[in-house]
Amino acid sequence: MRKLLYVKDSEEFWKIFSLEREKRQKKLANLPFARKIEILEMMQSDAALLKESKEANET
Amino acid sequence: MSFLGAVATLNNLKKNSIIGDYAIGGGYAVNYYLEPTLTYDLDILVLVDSDSDYYALYKYFRENKYKIENVCVVIEGLPVQFFPSTISPLYGEAIRLARKITVKGVPSKVIRVEHLIALLLVSYRPKDKIRIVELLKLANKGLLDEILVRFEDEKTPLRQRLRRVLENI
Numbered sequence: 397m398r399k400l401l402y403v404k405d406s407e408e409f410w411k412i413f414s415l416e417r418e419k420r421q422k423k424l425a426n427l428p429f430a431r432k433i434e435i436l437e438m439m440q441s442d443a444a445l446l447k448e449s450k451e452a453n454e455t
Numbered sequence: 456m457s458f459l460g461a462v463a464t465l466n467n468l469k470k471n472s473i474i475g476d477y478a479i480g481g482g483y484a485v486n487y488y489l490e491p492t493l494t495y496d497l498d499i500l501v502l503v504d505s506d507s508d509y510y511a512l513y514k515y516f517r518e519n520k521y522k523i524e525n526v527c528v529v530i531e532g533l534p535v536q537f538f539p540s541t542i543s544p545l546y547g548e549a550i551r552l553a554r555k556i557t558v559k560g561v562p563s564k565v566i567r568v569e570h571l572i573a574l575l576l577v578s579y580r581p582k583d584k585i586r587i588v589e590l591l592k593l594a595n596k597g598l599l600d601e602i603l604v605r606f607e608d609e610k611t612p613l614r615q616r617l618r619r620v621l622e623n624i
Contacts, residue, residue: 421589424490430559433458435491440456443493 460531
């Protein structure tokens with residue numbers, strides 16, 4: 397990812413960015429299902445917090 | 456919300472013959488195959504012999520004071536939506552051929568990636584199309600084509616929909 401900081405050309409930037417993202421997605425996809433469920437439950441809890449905070453800010 | 460608690464409850468209901476065989480589909484099945492993405496409902500494909508068996512299932516949940524939100528039954532804080540096999544033979548086959556899995560010691564079944572793609576082609580929402588592209592990399596193309604041929608009809612031209620998804624990448 398550090399390599400991205402030194403890329404000046406935008407086409408090159410997005411090429412490296414996509415490759416890095418694909419690598420990260422592949423790594424996450426290969427996690428055990430139990431670990432994915434833990435991550436998902438963290439996301440659900442974070443999303444609920446964000447929703448609460450949004451509602452609190454809007455009232 | 457507890458996925459494991461909900462699955463353990465489903466296993467208990469199955470053991471006591473309240474529900475028949477079942478398999479995980481929808482967003483949780485996508486999470487099984489791909490990287491984790493946010494989802495709120497647990498979609499459960501369940502084998503039933505008739506529509507009345509399906510209604511009996513909801514009757515059981517109502518009588519046992521489970522919270523019911525629209526079509527979802529809240530089990531261990533997780534909204535669970537049941538899809539009966541009477542919707543289409545595709546659902547029944549997806550349950551019967553589902554993969555046996557164990558999550559932290561809790562046994563369950565998750566539908567095969569090829570059936571998951573076929574079901575996403577049936578629902579065919581914008582988010583389904585994105586998932587299909589990623590799931591295709593994991594699928595047995597021959598088996599997928601065979602499933603699509605057997606379960607498509609004029610209203611749901613599954614192979615044509617798949618072609619459109621691929622054309623729009």
